[in-house]
Amino acid sequence: MPPDGYSGVTRLEDTDFNGTLAVIINNKRFQNKMAAQLNQSNNVCIQAREVGRLIRHSPDLNLTDSELMQYIDIFMDLLSDLKYLVADRKAQEAVDKLNQLKLNTLTITTADITTVLNSAIKEKQQDALEAIKEDTKEAIECIQEKAKASIQHLMNVKDSITNVKTFTCASLNRITASKRSSISEIKCEAKKQKQEIEKTGAKEREKLKQVAGELPQREIKIQATHTTSRREELEENMREDLIKFYRKYYSNIPVSPLVEEHDVPLTDFYVHPPLTSIDMQRKFGQCQDFPKKASIHSYRDVFLRGDGELYKDIYITANAGVGKTSFAKKICMTWCQAHRPTEMVEQTFKSEDINSMKTFEFLFMVSLRDVDTSICDLDNMIESSILHYLARFSRFSRLDLEDILNERACLVLLDGLDEWAHPTSCVRGRRDVHATPHIPARERCTVLTTTRPWKLDVIKLGTSQIDRHIEINELDETSTKELTSNAITVLNRQSLPDQPKTVEDFESATSTLKLDNLRYIPYILLQMICLWFDGKSIGRTKCEIYTNIITLTLSRGLLKIDNKGLPPMRGQNLETTYEIPHCLKSNNICKSHYEVLIGLALLAFKKLFSPKAESNLVFDRSEVLQVI
Known part of the structure; x- marks a missing residue:
């Protein structure tokens, strides 16, 4: 602890911010609770203590905007220390308040003001009572001292009388006068102390009257406090x-749209995509807008x-x-x-x-x-x-x-x-x-x-x-690898905990494929990973990849309805009516469900090229049932 002002401090409740920081900085055991290196000469605790010193000793109690922002950042860094304080609720509430102060969004409620006023009134009343007690105590002590002196004086007189056998009238008069003088002094001192007590009491009564006069206003504030407290609780x-x-x-997402029942925590799976801001600018004298792009981090x-x-x-x-x-x-x-x-x-x-x-x-x-x-x-x-x-x-x-x-x-x-x-x-x-x-x-x-x-x-x-x-x-090379790794980790955890597959296995299986930019679209990439993980062929071309995705979708759909296959469709007639892509012809599952696929293709075509763009993606289930 610093020597000035802290020599008698033995508890945390009796010290201030400066003293608390001094304990943390000088006690090595606190290093176990701090990620910041306390042995460094300019660690965050020392910076915060210096900020406190600068504010306390500021001659005009003013700060510039830049100084305020710098000081708030230092306090937020201290309270966000990663080892302990970042998980402490009170510390993070303080960080929240500092952040609001920094952004000028901090709200000082009626409850805050009322609490300060009540504390001030209570302190004034306590001071007044203490002053009365102290004055009364001093008066009593003074009276007791005078009485004690008078009694001692009388005892001395008694002793003198005992030692003298003969008294003259003049001696007796002197003794009587001395006694009367002592009693008179006691009365004067008592009267003086009584006047002082009455004077002090009158002052305190005025203060109490003033406080009593403020009670109606306080009642209004208390009512406002109750309303504020209810609002804050709500x-x-x-x-x-x-x-x-x-x-x-909202905390989970499916590994793939094909396996929606396999939800995983968003935090385990999500990869932050590249973001770009687009600001439209128009050059003078021209009608065309020119986009100005910048990366978002x-x-x-x-x-x-x-x-x-x-x-x-x-x-x-x-x-x-x-x-x-x-x-x-x-x-x-x-x-x-x-x-x-x-x-x-x-x-x-x-x-x-x-x-x-x-x-x-x-x-x-x-x-x-x-x-x-x-x-x-x-x-x-x-x-x-x-x-x-x-x-x-x-x-x-x-x-x-x-x-x-x-x-x-x-x-x-x-x-x-x-x-x-x-x-x-x-x-x-x-x-x-x-x-x-x-x-x-x-x-x-x-x-x-x-x-x-x-x-x-x-x-x-x-x-x-x-x-x-x-x-x-769309994803870049780095984020694609990260998403691939996350997806394979989750699928291993759910399906192959003893024989996990690796990202290298997937990269090896797809290295010779013509994927173009498909791997950079999360939706398609995840479906390709599911195909590969199930031991299915991904495909060498876009047509083959999409066909295999359709096949996997049909297979999983059939399993969901607990049916090995729909009744045979008029496959031969459809082949003569429609030009079926070769990839679909060579796939048995697709071939046995031509009517469903043709119906869905027709619905997709109508919706995609419909003049009502708002119905492209969202439409009623009944519209699907009409075509399959």
């Missing part, structure tokens, strides 16, 4: 229920502008099979980890992404493909597809939801805009099926929408409706 309950809901329903690049402000309307586009939904789910899981850390999966998240997601107090993820086709309002979508499924849904009203969306930093994920059409029965009179959902304008709410590129082209958004456009690109 928000905490909703946040907790959202995290439980997302971790149950973190969630901060996705959600925050260069000045630290949040984007409000973000659109993520990607072609089929690239992973728009998986990308949205990973954002959702990162938010859950930021607000309720789970140590088991901690290493699968980037710390900078966790910090970025702490910016958002609430996250609402809506799968547009699952939304009721009659709903076109954002708040109704959240209420019907999320709130109604939370554990304590009856406690959360529509007004609570609107207050949170308006007053708290919120992120809304709308997944699959291309799989949703605006209802023609819209009560607001919007009849265009390509129109976007009705989204209220809110200061602290960010809406991120995923879609295929064609949808973004047809809705024709104005510059005020989109301020961030990001494209999910």
